[in-house]
Amino acid sequence: MKALRLMLIIIMIVSCFSMVACVADANCDEGHDLNERCVCTRCNQVIHNMGNGCICQRCSAPEHTEEDGVCTKCNRLLSINGSTFTLGLYPQSKVTDTSLIDILNQSAGEAPSYSQKGEWISYGYYKYGAVEYYAWYIDKEYNGEKYRGVIFSDYRPSSTINSGSSSATYQDDNGYLEQTVYWFKYEPIRWSVVKQNNGKALAVSQLILDSQCFYTDRNTRENGNKTIYANNWEQSSLRQWLNNDFYNAAFSDNQKNAIIAESLDNKTTAYDGSYNDYANCQNNTTDNVFLLSYKDVTDTALGFNSSNLRKWSTDYAKAQGLYSSPNVDYKGLWWLRSADSNTSSMVALVNPIGTTGNQYVNTTSYGVVPAIIVNI
Ligand SMILES: [Zn+2]
Ligand SMILES: [Zn+2]
Ligand SMILES: [Zn+2]
Structure with missing residues (x-):
């Protein structure tokens, strides 16, 4: 057996x-x-x-070997779907779930102040023409999702030179009050492809993602023996913000590999399209993240019109003090990188009705619509 x-x-x-x-x-x-x-x-x-x-x-x-929508071997964007794609994460929708808010508040600890900030980081925002410590943020992860907490001990003025009173800001008009912590969820950034050629795509954010000034000061300044006008893109605070703060907050290392920094024409793109002194004195720049130019948005070959130039904004952008026109369904103004033709302290932008205009550089209530070139 x-x-x-x-x-x-x-x-x-x-x-x-x-x-x-x-x-x-x-x-x-x-x-x-x-x-x-x-x-x-x-x-x-x-x-x-x-x-x-x-x-x-x-x-x-x-x-391909995909990670975060990008191939780790050839650095191509794989998440492209027709003329749209998602790439990167940025704080967007306000968190309204009260039990989640309680959990996030607990993990963030005490609300920050100048003397006791804990892990909170100062935005470095202006008031009365200088950086002051009144606006803070903190990033926290919970259950595999990322969130940003925001608090203002005082309102952010819509111009860098004003006081932080409720009459000088749009934060309260948008429903965001001082001395209160708000949480925003990091969500995928949606991009629209504007142009494709030679394996590259120029893409622009579908939403206004943030609210920032173009430069902190309207005055002309001297750098060595060079005169820098306030509407100079290369020397602007918004260019620094896009290529440091935004770029590092939004994209993983692997996603950064899919973004191509190309030389941008800053000379011939002034507001009204003319070749003028404020544009002529600018250098071309090589940027990972940038703003569209006046020339871009008025180029019919790129498919822009007054309807698709109107942009909705995120809750997060409104919490930063974005001006949202009540007349056109909360569509905000957003910056272009092109200098004004006549005034050194003004830059071109897109109005809430999708037409172009110009405004003072140190206004903080205008929207940021990032543009990138990606490897496809
Ligand atoms: Zn084969
Ligand atoms: Zn075989
Ligand atoms: Zn590949």
Whole structure:
């Protein structure tokens, strides 16, 4: 009886081995017999010939390795879907779930002040023409999601030179009150493709994501022996903000690899399109994140019109003090990078009705609509 059981076990083991050997290498010891799609006609394995890139050299099929919507090998954006895609995360919708707010408040600790800020970070926002400590944020993760807490001990004036009174800000008009912590969820940034060529796409955020001044001061300044006008894009605080604060908050390292920094034309793109002194004195810049130019948004070949230039804004942008016109469904103004033709302290922008205009650089209540060029 015992011998019989042993024999049965041996037979089972042997048959198991032969079965495995049969499936793994059925008739392919001498090599596979691949069809035009790199599938072996005998064992059905797919054997691509990848070489260095992510495209098979035999059948031309792509084989990317995706992480955060970007291939880790060739740095191409893989999340593109027709003329839109998502890339990066940024605080957008206000959190309204009170139990979640309680949990986030507990993890953030005491509300910050100049002398006791804990983990809160000062925005470095202006009041009376200088940086003051009254606006703070903190980033927290909970249940695999990321959130940003925001508190203002005083209102953020809509111009860098004003006081933080409720009559000088749009924060309270948007429903965000001083001395109160608000939480915003980091959500995928949606982009619209404006132009594609040579494996690159110019894309612009579908929403106004933030509210920032173009430069903190209206006055002309001297840098060494060079005169810098307040409407200079290269030397603007908004260019620094986009390429540091925004770029680092929004994109993972892998996503940054998909973003291409290209030389931007800053000379011929002044408001009204003319070649003038304020544009002529500017250098071209090479930026990861930038603003569209006056020339871009008035170029009909790029498909812009007064309807699609109107932009909705996020809750987070409104909490930062964005001016949201009550007449056109809360569509805000947003900056372009082009200097005004006549006034050194003014820059071009898009109005709430989707037409172009110009405004003072140190206004903090105008929207930021980032643009990027991505590898596709
Ligand atoms: Zn085979
Ligand atoms: Zn192949
Ligand atoms: Zn790839």
